[in-house]
Amino acid sequence: MQTPDAGKLLKLGDTDKTVATQDEDIRNRHVKDKDGADIGKVSDLLIDETERKVRFIEVASGGFLGIGQDKTFLPVETITSITNDEVRIDQTREHLTNAPAYDPDLVPERDTYGDILIHYGYEPFWGPDYRYPDYPQYRH
Template sequence: MATPDTGMLIRLSDSDETVSGADEDIRDRKVKDKAGADIGRVSDLLVDATEHKVRFLEVASGGFLGIGRDKTYIPVDAITSITSGEVFIDQTHKHIAGAPLYDPDLVRNRDTYGSILEYYGYVPYWAPGYRYPDFPDYRR
């Protein structure tokens, strides 16, 4: 059985796509690790161009006034809950600090996505039996 074309992820801000409702757009929300420590802010969302589902959060941290900010990708699978101002994930600050950094040249490379998912301990979203996460703990 052939796997769907999952090699093309696009940044939501670079597309004509929108989030269904403004209250569901998690961009610019703070990201907190599983102990509640600040990780950074959701700077963008990487969306599967075929299935139109968010696959990764692009999280920016550090810097001053946006200068010198580091970016990393965090799989949506890591989200444990969402509030009106924060996104909580099931990873530690230390683990995220060791994650591969954002590389704009690799933004459309399936191997890169696979290695990021592997780093965080998740199966690829293109693997048979993968189930897209639901977020029942969304609080406004």
């Protein structure tokens, strides 16, 4: 199903919204690749306000006290498991290093999201055959 505003996402941290339960809020959890290598921490969730779904996780890595951190978006489709401490993804660290660049000072648009999804091998969420993965939705 294509939504009229597909591609316009908000960072959950920039809104007054929350996920349905505290257990579903994966921010600040460690992200591990499919081989168990540390990728970074979930710094925020990008939500589709129209459909009320999380579309990407923002992962911060490197830096010191938030300074000099690299940030990247990972589609929620990459998540294979979530525990109280970590989020596991189906990609390797090497594959992440070749992902399309993310500049936190720019507002990503639909093409940027499409490039990221394609890089990880997933269809755009605004496409007709898209099926949302099992992942929490946020609430007001």
